[in-house]
Amino acid sequence: MKIGRNAPCPCGSGKKYKNCCLNKEASSGAFKQKLLAAVIVLIMLAGLIAVFAAFRSHEPSSGAGPGLVWSEEHQHWH
Secondary structure (H helix, E strand, C coil): CCCCCCCCCCCCCCCCCCHHHHHHHHHHHHHHHHHHHHHHHHHHHHHHHHHHHHCCCCCHCCCCCCCCCCCCCCCEEE
8 A cells, every 4th residue: 555645654753754754765766776876887897897908918018927928829928
């Protein structure tokens, strides 16, 4: 059953629902959406960094540790 905006709040505060818990429920949903969007953006950013790092590691000019040689045939350091 839906609670009307002007009905007494079910939490027992004695206030109208619109002045008590209605705003809390609405802001909770908005917060969850913003949090989800932030998590998605962070995951996408981490993916972009991983892809960039993977491509960067295949470049012969990226340098390797001492004693390693770039193999054109295999496209990685030996």
